[in-house]
Amino acid sequence: MKLDGKVALVTGSSQGIGQAIAVKLASEGAKIVIDYRSHPEGAEETLRQVNEIGSQCHLSKDHAPEGYTVKADLGDVEQVRALVNAAIQHFGHLDILVNNAGMERHAPFWEVREADYDAVLNVNLKGAFFAAQALTQHLIETERPGKIINISSVHEELPFPNFAPYCLSKGGMKMMARDLAVELGPYGITINNVAPGAIETPINTKLLNDAEKLGALLQNIPLNRLGKSEDIATLVAFLASDEANYITGSTFVVDGGLLWNYHEQ
Ligand code: BGC
Numbered sequence: 406m407k408l409d410g411k412v413a414l415v416t417g418s419s420q421g422i423g424q425a426i427a428v429k430l431a432s433e434g435a436k437i438v439i440d441y442r443s444h445p446e447g448a449e450e451t452l453r454q455v456n457e458i459g460s461q462c463h464l465s466k467d468h469a470p471e472g473y474t475v476k477a478d479l480g481d482v483e484q485v486r487a488l489v490n491a492a493i494q495h496f497g498h499l500d501i502l503v504n505n506a507g508m509e510r511h512a513p514f515w516e517v518r519e520a521d522y523d524a525v526l527n528v529n530l531k532g533a534f535f536a537a538q539a540l541t542q543h544l545i546e547t548e549r550p551g552k553i554i555n556i557s558s559v560h561e562e563l564p565f566p567n568f569a570p571y572c573l574s575k576g577g578m579k580m581m582a583r584d585l586a587v588e589l590g591p592y593g594i595t596i597n598n599v600a601p602g603a604i605e606t607p608i609n610t611k612l613l614n615d616a617e618k619l620g621a622l623l624q625n626i627p628l629n630r631l632g633k634s635e636d637i638a639t640l641v642a643f644l645a646s647d648e649a650n651y652i653t654g655s656t657f658v659v660d661g662g663l664l665w666n667y668h669e670q
Pocket of ligand 1 (some may be wrong): 612
């Protein structure tokens with residue numbers, strides 16, 4: 406298995422894309438730290454699925470995938486550091502960080518409130534930045550290589566009217582990967598972004614319930630369907646593995662062709 410012996414922290418893994426990534430990485434042999442903020446029941450469900458996969462794997466007990474849940478608000482740097490430390494304490498080391506936790510708030514630019522701006526930027530960008538920093542400190546100290554994977558968005562490239570703070574955060578993630586790739590390369594630490602398009606997850610509940618908007622969006626997606634969380638998770642598992650050792654500072658778009666075919670609705 407690709408991730409045998411590795412420990413991975415997936416932020417925001419109580420639902421949606423994060424949950425699918427946690428389960429996929431476990432299916433490749435990794436031990437998983439499941440982070441959640443407000444859905445303990447979702448985190449428990451992720452844990453159940455991770456442990457189920459663990460018990461299906463015919464590996465020695467030391468190597469079987471298993472999960473561990475931790476509550477943390479990614480918008481608070483102290484909690485981010487505590488989360489990374491909890492992961493290291495629990496499993497002894499940490500090799501892979503998936504910066505998946507993210508949120509968006511709808512408002513025209515001229516109505517964006519400071520509190521909403523801060524909420525989005527703090528979780529999506531500041532949390533990812535300081536989680537990466539805490540992992541890097543651990544890796545440099547223990548002289549281990551590692552992998553950081555950011556779940557950004559097609560909106561690290563593409564404007565998304567009425568979601569300006571979200572676009573800023575994803576644009577920041579784009580530069581985060583490029584900049585840190587250069588700084589961390591000499592330590593054997595890679596960083597890459599996976600940029601989903603429209604995926605069937607709770608962040609899109611409103612869209613999924615609006616037939617007209619959904620129809621218009623589908624016309625923009627050459628593959629003519631929304632993505633599934635598993636479409637993202639497969640790529641993350643590859644980028645987290647040694648097969649991707651020579652890849653860093655890149656963004657990989659998983660969007661059914663949306664980015665090259667986008668017309669504003
Ligand atoms: C956003 C979704 C949106 C999709 C495509 C994602 O980053 O979270 O709300 O549907 O991009 O525009």
